[in-house]
Amino acid sequence: DTEVTQTPKHLVMGMTNKKSLKCEQHMGHRAMYWYKQKAKKPPELMFVYSYEKLSINESVPSRFSPECPNSSLLNLHLHALQPEDSALYLCASSHNFIFPNEQFFGPGTRLTVL
Amino acid sequence: KNEVEQSPQNLTAQEGEFITINCSYSVGISALHWLQQHPGGGIVSLFMLSSGKKKHGRLIATINIQEKHSSLHITASHPRDSAVYICAVRTTGTASKLTFGTGTRLQVTL
Numbered sequence: 001d002t003e004v005t006q007t008p009k010h011l012v013m014g015m016t017n018k019k020s021l022k023c024e025q026h027m028g029h030r031a032m033y034w035y036k037q038k039a040k041k042p043p044e045l046m047f048v049y050s051y052e053k054l055s056i057n058e059s060v061p062s063r064f065s066p067e068c069p070n071s072s073l074l075n076l077h078l079h080a081l082q083p084e085d086s087a088l089y090l091c092a093s094s095h096n097f098i099f100p101n102e103q104f105f106g107p108g109t110r111l112t113v114l
Numbered sequence: 115k116n117e118v119e120q121s122p123q124n125l126t127a128q129e130g131e132f133i134t135i136n137c138s139y140s141v142g143i144s145a146l147h148w149l150q151q152h153p154g155g156g157i158v159s160l161f162m163l164s165s166g167k168k169k170h171g172r173l174i175a176t177i178n179i180q181e182k183h184s185s186l187h188i189t190a191s192h193p194r195d196s197a198v199y200i201c202a203v204r205t206t207g208t209a210s211k212l213t214f215g216t217g218t219r220l221q222v223t224l
Binding site: 037040088090092100101102104105110 | 159200216
């Protein structure tokens with residue numbers, strides 16, 4: 001299984017809602033990533049988890065809260081988002097966080113904040 | 115100036131043409147990635163290079179570390195190759211954090 005899955009595919013939420021994005025991989029990867037991508041722009045790194053511990057937070061606002069409950073799962077909890085947070089949210093994984101290695105991306109969740 | 119520059123930004127080709135996309139970077143790197151993103155979002159990793167040349171099917175990627183330059187070539191292009199191609203580098207001194215280029219939007223027509 002060389003796949004990273006993400007749910008939901010699409011999400012529409014109001015600014016007062018609380019929702020979560022989910023990401024799963026069963027490749028035994030120990031590094032997992034959240035990226036945000038606006039239209040016609042490259043992905044921007046948000047968070048990196050290594051061995052289920054948060055290793056990088058790219059100064060992301062606290063209305064985004066990541067969680068890595070185990071080595072296969074990565075969540076992104078959303079609360080009190082703004083319309084400018086509307087974007088494609090991509091999850092990725094790689095063997096580890098230490099050496100150069102390929103990142104496998106999920107299909108993304110397209111988020112619209114009303 | 116971006117640390118990773120790609121050219122061209124947009125490219126239209128006819129089916130069967132040989133295509134070259136270029137990537138230049140200004141920082142020290144431990145690896146360079148070529149990624150493909152189709153409309154709709156999903157990103158596929160095409161190559162990871164730290165030296166030399168790699169080939170997979172109709173795709174060839176080369177890197178010149180001294181010149182800080184990489185190229186992605188597509189031979190016998192096909193409409194299904196239409197996508198955004200993104201160059202990303204893993205800079206030295208950091209872990210698997212990637213710095214992305216702005217992408218090259220390729221359209222291959224019949």
